[in-house]
Each structure stands twice: as C-alpha cells, then as structure tokens.
Amino acid sequence: MALVWAGFAAFFVVALAVGLRLVALAVRTGRAPELLIGLGVLGIGPIGFGLQTGAGLVDDPGTAETLAAAGAVALAVGIWAKLI
Secondary structure (H helix, E strand, O other): OHHHHHHHHHHHHHHHHHHHHHHHHHHHHOOHHHHHHHHHHHHHHHHHHHHHHHHHHOOOHHHHHHHHHHHHHHHHHHHHHHHO
C-alpha cells in the first residue's frame, strides 16, 4: 500500500506543477491551447482525482459526498478542456 500512496503523491505533485505552469504560461501569452491543457491536467489530476480520493478518506458522509461531487465536476471540466 505504501507504493500506491507514493505513486499517487508523485502523480499529484507532477500534475500540479505541470498544470500550474501551463495555466501561468496561458496567462502570460493569452493563448488557449496552454490554458486548456493546463485546465485538463489540473482537473483530471490533482483537483479531480485528489478530491475523489479525499472523499474516500473522510468519515463524515455529508463531507464525503460534497468532496466526491466537487471532484466529479473537476474531472468533467478537465475532460472537456482536453477534448476541446
């Protein structure tokens, strides 16, 4: 199980760094491709997957449901950004 968490942590950190750098580049250049790819990486990776994983770790059902729903929205936004 330790390897699973190590892999998740590596994925989370790398996707967060790449996504933020792409969004920052899009802010500087004003170009859509960088913004869409950055939003896709962030939405699918650290935000969406992170919220979904966090929902499984929370004991309160209401909080878990809220985190899971927010994660699903972030995943949908990320997928649509990648599709565009």
